[in-house]
Amino acid sequence: MLTTKSMRRRAPGGLAVLFAVALLGADEPTQTVDAGGLTFQAPTAWKSTPPESQMRRAQLEIKPAKGDEDPAKLVVFAFPGGAGSVDANVERWQRLFRDKDGNPPKVDVKTVKGKNVELTRVEIAGHYYPSNFPGQKKEPDRENYRLLGGIIVAEDASFFLRLVGPDKTVTAAKADFDKLLSSIKLGK
Numbered sequence: 001m002l003t004t005k006s007m008r009r010r011a012p013g014g015l016a017v018l019f020a021v022a023l024l025g026a027d028e029p030t031q032t033v034d035a036g037g038l039t040f041q042a043p044t045a046w047k048s049t050p051p052e053s054q055m056r057r058a059q060l061e062i063k064p065a066k067g068d069e070d071p072a073k074l075v076v077f078a079f080p081g082g083a084g085s086v087d088a089n090v091e092r093w094q095r096l097f098r099d100k101d102g103n104p105p106k107v108d109v110k111t112v113k114g115k116n117v118e119l120t121r122v123e124i125a126g127h128y129y130p131s132n133f134p135g136q137k138k139e140p141d142r143e144n145y146r147l148l149g150g151i152i153v154a155e156d157a158s159f160f161l162r163l164v165g166p167d168k169t170v171t172a173a174k175a176d177f178d179k180l181l182s183s184i185k186l187g188k
Helices: 004-009 015-023 086-094 169-171 174-181
Strands: 028-032 038-043 056-062 072-080 108-113 119-130 142-153 158-167
Touching: 028 056, 038 072, 038 174, 056 158, 086 119, 086 142, 108 174, 119 174, 142 169, 142 174, 158 169, 158 174, 169 174
Parallel strands: none
Antiparallel strands: 028 038, 056 072, 072 158, 108 119, 119 142, 142 158
């Protein structure tokens, strides 16, 4: 068994390296999510839940951050043949939010790379007015919400990843969401 003292003798700076590793922490364990033609890695702390509609290929829930009451939800949609342009979908998501003056908020859009595909990353924050669909429970509008999204337009289908929830919760999940996007693999 190595003790702190023996580690210092064997490797100068070894304790500092161990301390740095402890501070940085090991990467959080991940789970592979198969969304029917699209796979990605998500933190195991993000719990898979049954999709609430047939349009949803996967659905995960993220526990609320301290101070938030509601969890955030990541939903993966797939539409064979597409569902409009990237710009049209970004605008659709933007219309779900309003800034403090009641205007559409600023949208951050950029192109990022997954394992074998490029995708569009979207971020929007503000007062959230969720879409309500027939047959689903009506959701109330909510203040201080954030959306992180990913849009993949592929030959056979378009995929939409939408993480929506309280601002603190979604902001805390941002780094994990970006890792998730970089792990996306289209096809088998």
